[in-house]
Amino acid sequence: MSDETPDTSASAGAYWKKNIRLLITLMAIWFIVSFGFGILLRDFLDQFMLGGFPLGFWFAQQGSIYVFILLVFYYAWKVKKIEREYDLDD
Numbered sequence: 001m002s003d004e005t006p007d008t009s010a011s012a013g014a015y016w017k018k019n020i021r022l023l024i025t026l027m028a029i030w031f032i033v034s035f036g037f038g039i040l041l042r043d044f045l046d047q048f049m050l051g052g053f054p055l056g057f058w059f060a061q062q063g064s065i066y067v068f069i070l071l072v073f074y075y076a077w078k079v080k081k082i083e084r085e086y087d088l089d090d
Contacts, residue, residue, distance in 0.1 A: 015086040022078055026071045034064035 037045060042056030050058045083089040 011086055015082065015088060018082050019079065022075065022082070026075055030064070030068055030071055033059065033067045038064050 037056065038060035042060060045056035045059065046054035048055040080089065
């Protein structure tokens with residue numbers, strides 16, 4: 001027998017649904033930035049310059065890394081907010 005009440009189980013399910021949705025969204029953004037901007041749209045973006053470098057090159061070499069780091073911090077902040085919403089924070 002499980003010692004979880006149905007309310008706790010529903011709350012955990014809602015928490016994980018939000019968490020997985022957040023992960024999928026952030027991973028899609030990272031994929032678009034790294035693969036889309038750095039590879040597929042590189043030729044188009046290279047007509048623009050950022051810091052003296054073509055924008056497509058910048059995304060391929062540095063931009064996707066910067067975006068990934070920002071997404072990691074955003075994920076940590078957002079998950080903490082979701083945990084507070086479901087009373088799961090430390």
